[in-house]
Amino acid sequence: MTDLPPLVLDIDGTLTRPDHGVDPRVFDPIRDWPAPVVIATGKAFPYPVALCQFIGIEERVIAENGGIGFVDDEVLVHGDGESATAAVRAFTENGGDLGWGRSDLVNRWRETEVALRRDADEELLRRIATDHGVEVVDTGYAYHVKQGDMSKGRLLEEVAPRLGYDPADFVAIGDSENDVSTFERVGRSYATANADDAAKAAADVVLEGAHATGTLAALAELRES
Numbered sequence: 001m002t003d004l005p006p007l008v009l010d011i012d013g014t015l016t017r018p019d020h021g022v023d024p025r026v027f028d029p030i031r032d033w034p035a036p037v038v039i040a041t042g043k044a045f046p047y048p049v050a051l052c053q054f055i056g057i058e059e060r061v062i063a064e065n066g067g068i069g070f071v072d073d074e075v076l077v078h079g080d081g082e083s084a085t086a087a088v089r090a091f092t093e094n095g096g097d098l099g100w101g102r103s104d105l106v107n108r109w110r111e112t113e114v115a116l117r118r119d120a121d122e123e124l125l126r127r128i129a130t131d132h133g134v135e136v137v138d139t140g141y142a143y144h145v146k147q148g149d150m151s152k153g154r155l156l157e158e159v160a161p162r163l164g165y166d167p168a169d170f171v172a173i174g175d176s177e178n179d180v181s182t183f184e185r186v187g188r189s190y191a192t193a194n195a196d197d198a199a200k201a202a203a204d205v206v207l208e209g210a211h212a213t214g215t216l217a218a219l220a221e222l223r224e225s
Helices: 024-031 046-055 082-093 122-131 152-162 177-183 197-202 211-224
Strands: 007-009 037-040 061-063 068-071 074-077 114-116 135-138 143-146 171-174 188-191
Touching (some): 024 211, 037 046, 046 061, 061 152, 074 152, 082 114, 082 122, 082 143, 171 177, 171 211, 177 197, 188 197, 188 211
Parallel strands (some): 007 037, 007 171, 171 188
Antiparallel strands (some): 061 068, 068 074, 114 143, 135 143
């Protein structure tokens, strides 16, 4: 089939191996995909941009759980990060620890939200987040503190028209609750076998394969259909 749909692909748990590193087997299928591919992640903005460059595809990204993106030589910013930063400041003032060490490379280039290690004090974090009017999303890899109206799916509504598509034209593959908003907007969605319960419940298809193995199977199925 030559008329393949555009894709929205998560990174962690979707394009990676169980050891968290990106699985190099995904590079060729993504680079050879004849329709636009959008990399949508909770990672800080530079990470998906760099991944696109290393794969060899045009930089089309949704980063920081929908806080910021890039398409058609335009940076799209939806979140300001101030409310999340204030909440996390209160968290640390009450004894909490982000968990990344002094250099904190996870948040160093993050613009619209704040991420914490999953061994952070979740109860304290969620209580303070509620007090500050922000939400906490558990991606399975980190806790993300962000505005409530930020999501990957919400930013896809801005990215898709710039590529000449509706969100419903896309196929999405992901593994976490932060992919649910995308699954709700696309025409078809796949959750990898390692996905959390929220992603599995929202997906049209739960794959037998985990991590990148599941994603590769979904891409092969789409090519054969």
